[in-house]
Amino acid sequence: MLPADPAGARRFVALRARLAPLAPAQAAPALRELASHVRRDDLKMVYRARLGHLGGDFSVTDILVTLYAAVLNVDPMRPLLAERDRLVLSKGHTAGALYTTLAHCGFFARQELDTFAAPQSALNGHPSRTKVPGVETSTGPLGHGFPVAVGMALAARLQGSPRRTFVVLGDGELQEGSNWEAAMTASHYGLSSLFAVVDRNQLQQGARTEETKQLEPLADKWASFGWEVRDVDGHDHAQLLDTFRRPGTARPVAVIARTVKGKGVSFMEDRVEWHHKVPTAEQVHGALKELSP
Amino acid sequence: MIQTTQATTLHDCRKAFAETLIALAREDDRIVAVCNDSVGSSNLTAFRAEFPDRMINVGIAEQDLVGVGAGLANGGLIPFVSAAAPFLTGRALEQIKVDVAYSQAHVVLCGQSPGMAYGELGPTHHSIEDLSWLRAVAGLPVAVPADPAQTVAAVRWAAAHPGPSYLRIARFPVPDVTPPGSPFQPGQAIQLTDGNDVTIVAVGTMVSRALAAAEMLRDEGIQARVLNVTFVEPLDTDTILAAAAQTAGIVTAEEATTTGGLGAAVASLTAQHRPAPLRILGVPRSFAPTGSTEFLLEHFGLTAGHIAAAARDIVAHAVR
Numbered sequence: 001m002l003p004a005d006p007a008g009a010r011r012f013v014a015l016r017a018r019l020a021p022l023a024p025a026q027a028a029p030a031l032r033e034l035a036s037h038v039r040r041d042d043l044k045m046v047y048r049a050r051l052g053h054l055g056g057d058f059s060v061t062d063i064l065v066t067l068y069a070a071v072l073n074v075d076p077m078r079p080l081l082a083e084r085d086r087l088v089l090s091k092g093h094t095a096g097a098l099y100t101t102l103a104h105c106g107f108f109a110r111q112e113l114d115t116f117a118a119p120q121s122a123l124n125g126h127p128s129r130t131k132v133p134g135v136e137t138s139t140g141p142l143g144h145g146f147p148v149a150v151g152m153a154l155a156a157r158l159q160g161s162p163r164r165t166f167v168v169l170g171d172g173e174l175q176e177g178s179n180w181e182a183a184m185t186a187s188h189y190g191l192s193s194l195f196a197v198v199d200r201n202q203l204q205q206g207a208r209t210e211e212t213k214q215l216e217p218l219a220d221k222w223a224s225f226g227w228e229v230r231d232v233d234g235h236d237h238a239q240l241l242d243t244f245r246r247p248g249t250a251r252p253v254a255v256i257a258r259t260v261k262g263k264g265v266s267f268m269e270d271r272v273e274w275h276h277k278v279p280t281a282e283q284v285h286g287a288l289k290e291l292s293p
Numbered sequence: 294m295i296q297t298t299q300a301t302t303l304h305d306c307r308k309a310f311a312e313t314l315i316a317l318a319r320e321d322d323r324i325v326a327v328c329n330d331s332v333g334s335s336n337l338t339a340f341r342a343e344f345p346d347r348m349i350n351v352g353i354a355e356q357d358l359v360g361v362g363a364g365l366a367n368g369g370l371i372p373f374v375s376a377a378a379p380f381l382t383g384r385a386l387e388q389i390k391v392d393v394a395y396s397q398a399h400v401v402l403c404g405q406s407p408g409m410a411y412g413e414l415g416p417t418h419h420s421i422e423d424l425s426w427l428r429a430v431a432g433l434p435v436a437v438p439a440d441p442a443q444t445v446a447a448v449r450w451a452a453a454h455p456g457p458s459y460l461r462i463a464r465f466p467v468p469d470v471t472p473p474g475s476p477f478q479p480g481q482a483i484q485l486t487d488g489n490d491v492t493i494v495a496v497g498t499m500v501s502r503a504l505a506a507a508e509m510l511r512d513e514g515i516q517a518r519v520l521n522v523t524f525v526e527p528l529d530t531d532t533i534l535a536a537a538a539q540t541a542g543i544v545t546a547e548e549a550t551t552t553g554g555l556g557a558a559v560a561s562l563t564a565q566h567r568p569a570p571l572r573i574l575g576v577p578r579s580f581a582p583t584g585s586t587e588f589l590l591e592h593f594g595l596t597a598g599h600i601a602a603a604a605r606d607i608v609a610h611a612v613r
Contacts, residue, residue, distance in 0.1 A: 082369055086367065086368075128395070128396075129395075129396040129397070129398075130395075130396070130397050136367055137363060137364070137367060137392060137396045137398070138391055138392070138395045138396040139391070140391065141387055141391055143356070144360060144387070144388065144391055144392055146360070147356060147357040147358075147359070147360025147361050147363075147364065147388070147392075148360045148361070148363045148364040148367065148392055149364060150357070150360070150361050150364060151360060151361035151362060151363060151364020151365040151366075151367065151368070151372075152364040152365075152367050152368050153364070154349060154361065154364065154365060154368075155364065155365045155367070155368020155369065155370050156368060158325065158346060158347065158365075158368075158370065159368065159369070159370075177356070178354075178356035178357060178360065178388075181351070181352075181354035181356055181357035182357050182360065182361075184352065184354070184357075185351045185352070185354070185357055185361065188352075
C-alpha cells in the first residue's frame with residue numbers, strides 16, 4: 001500500500017476547509033483549477049506510460065475532483081477510517097483520472113504518478129484495493145463497482161452510520177446486467193445514502209452508446225427502478241457540487257452527468273478513437289496549452 | 294439416503310452450518326448473511342427469524358450477491374454469502390475473482406449443495422467445476438468440510454480469518470469422520486488411519502468413503518493411510534509428499550471434476566517434487582447423465598468399492 005503524502009494531505013485538508021462553507025458557485029473556480037491540474041498530470045502520465053484511457057479520464061475528471069475536494073468525508077492520512085464516505089470508481093479503466101486526483105489530494109505522493117504502469121508499480125492500469133490508498137475495491141471489468149457500493153451502503157445502514165457511498169459508472173458500462181441487479185437491490189432497501197453517478201459521455205470503446213446498444217431513455221430507466229434522478233452538466237462544478245451536497249430522501253439517487261469524452265482538449269472531444277489512444281509529443285504540447293488553468 | 298458400506302449414523306452438515314452461523318451472530322454483531330432467494334436452501338430460515346436485519350436477500354442475482362458481500366465487508370461486517378454452489382461459483386466467478394479475492398475482502402463464500410447433490414436436477418445444478426475454478430483464483434482458500442464437526446470448525450475459522458474464503462457445504466448427510474480435537478487450518482491435513490501400503494487422499498463427502506475403502510483393504514491385509522486434506526487450496530504439501538514417499542502411491546477422491554481440483558493439485562505437487570503412482574477419482578470432463586446422487590456417485594466410480602479397487606491397483610503395480 002502506498003504511503004500518504006503528508007504535505008499534500010495538509011493542502012487537501014486546507015482546501016476542503018476553505019470550500020466547505022462556500023456556495024457551489026463560489027467553490028467552483030477552485031474546483032475548476034484543480035481539475036485543470038489533474039488533467040494535465042494525467043495527460044503527462046499517460047504519455048510517459050504509453051498507455052491509458054484519456055477520453056474517459058477527461059469526461060470523469062470534474063466528477064472525481066468535485067467529490068474529493070468538496071464532498072467526500074475522507075482523510076488521506078487515515079484512508080481506512082471506519083466512518084469515511086466511500087467512493088467506488090466502477091469504470092476502472094479511467095484509473096488515470098482517479099490516481100491523479102488521489103495524488104493531488106495527498107493520498108500518495110504525486111511523484112508516484114511517474115511509475116504508472118511500470119513494472120512493480122502500485123499504479124496498475126486498473127485500480128487495486130490492496131495497493132492504492134483511497135481505492136475501496138478493485139475494479140476493471142465493468143459492472144463490478146455498483147453491487148459493491150450497494151453492499152457498502154447497506155453496511156452503513158446496518159451500523160446506523162450517516163456515511164455516504166458514491167459509485168461512478170460509465171454509460172457504456174450500463175450495458176452490463178449486474179448494474180441493474182444492483183439498482184433493484186438499492187431501491188428495494190431504500191438506500192438513500194447511495195449516489196450512482198453516470199458519466200454520460202455517449203461513447204464507448206467502439207462507437208456511440210446509442211449505436212452499440214441503446215441506453216435511452218436513461219433517466220426513465222433509473223426512475224422506473226425506483227431511483228431519484230438528477231440531471232446535471234458533468235463539467236459544471238457548481239452543478240455537480242450542488243447535486244452531491246443535497247442528500248437523498250427516501251430513495252437512492254442517480255446523477256446523470258452529461259459529459260464530453262476527452263473534455264478540455266479540442267482534438268479529443270467526443271472522438272471515439274481517444275478512448276485509449278496515446279498522444280504524440282506534439283499533441284501533448286497542444287493539449288497542455290488548452291488545459292492551462 | 295446415501296448408503297455407506299456399514300450401518301453408520303448420518304449427520305447433516307447444513308444444519309451444522311446454520312446453527313454455527315446463528316451462534317456466531319449472537320457473539321459478534323458483524324456477522325451478516327447474504328443470499329439470493331436461497332434462505333430455505335441455505336438453511337437460513339432460523340437465522341432470518343432471529344436476525345431479520347442481518348439477513349440480506351438480494352433476490353435471484355448472483356453477481357449482485359457477491360458484489361454486495363464485498364461491499365458489506367468493506368464496511369467492516371463479516372458477510373457469509375450463501376447460495377447453491379453452481380450458481381454462486383459459476384454465475385459470479387468474476388465477482389469472486391475481482392471483488393473478493395483480488396480485493397482481499399473478508400467475505401465467506403458458502404457453496405451449498407455442491408458436487409452432484411442435486412442429482413436428477415441435472416448438470417445445470419451440479420457444482421463439480423467449482424474446485425477447479427476456485428483453485429485457479431489467487432488468495433482464496435478453498436475448504437471442503439467432511440462432516441458436521443468440520444463444518445462447525447470451517448464456519449468459525451472463516452469468520453476469524455481476515456481474508457476471503459470458500460466453504461463447500463455438503464447437502465446429503467454423512468457419517469462423522471473427524472476425531473475430536475482435530476485442527477482446522479489451511480494447509481493442514483488430518484490423518485485418519487495409519488498405513489504404509491497406499492494412501493487415500495479425500496475431501497468432503499468422499500472422506501467417509503475413503504475410510505470405508507480402507508476398512509475393506511485392511512481385511513485384505515493392505516494398510517491404507519487415509520488423509521482428509523480439507524483444504525484443496527492451500528494443500529498440505531508436506532503431508533502429501535511424505536505419503537508419496539512412504540507409500541506405494543496415492544488415490545485421490547473428490548465429488549468434482551478431475552480437471553483441476555484435488556486430484557489435479559496432488560498430481561501437480563507430486564509430479565514436480567516426488568513422483569508417485571496416482572489414481573484420480575472424480576467426475577471426468579463430462580456432463581452427468583440423469584440420475585439420483587447415489588446413482589451418479591456409483592456411475593462415476595465414487596464409492597468405497599471403487600476407491601478400494603484403485604488402491605489395490607496401485608499396490609498390485611507397486612515396484613518395491
